[in-house]
Amino acid sequence: MLADPVLEARARDxxxxxxxxxxxxxxxxxxxxPLAHDLxxxxxQRLVAGDSNEAVKQYLVARYGDYVLMKPPFKPETWVLWLGPPVLLLLGGALVWSVLRGRGRASTTAAEAALSPEEEKRLSELVDS
Incomplete structure (x- = not known):
């Protein structure tokens, strides 16, 4: 905790x-x-040295990369962080849709594969003989 309440509030933010x-x-x-404590x-320390809030964040980004930010900027290096979840959700939805659609086709095919009355008669004749 810093003695200056203004600096402490900035540090918390x-x-x-x-x-x-x-x-x-x-x-x-x-x-x-422990690493969070060190950070x-x-x-x-950076605030006491006179750095601005943005300078402190840029210092940490330079050391640890954009991943250290809770809201990383939208740029090519972070596209996976921003676009990965929606793309995975869409792919999962497409997979579920295709499986359910295929299941509907399979039940239709099974109904169409039922024997006609002539085929049932012929089958019972073959079984009986």
Whole structure:
């Protein structure tokens, strides 16, 4: 904790925007991982040194990459992070649709494969003989 409440508030705001690289789904502000603690200390050191909020985030991005940001920028290097989930959802939906569609065809084919009355008569004659 910093003695200056303004700097501490800035540190907390920045910490909420940075991802814990261990937990991956928590900000460093919420995480109890040792690396998250180290990153919180680093953020405070940079603020005490006079860096702006953006300069602190850019420093951490330079060290750890865009993945350290809870909301990475939309650029070619991060397209997978932004577009991966919707693409996987669409592919899964297409797979489910094709399976259900194929199941409907199979039941129709089975109904069409039923024996006609003439075929049933011929089959019973063959079984009886």
């Amino acid at each position: 920045i910490s909420k925007e940075l991802r814990c690289l261990v937990c991956q789904n928590q900000s460093i502000d919420d995480s109890n991982a 919180r200390v680093l953020v405070r």
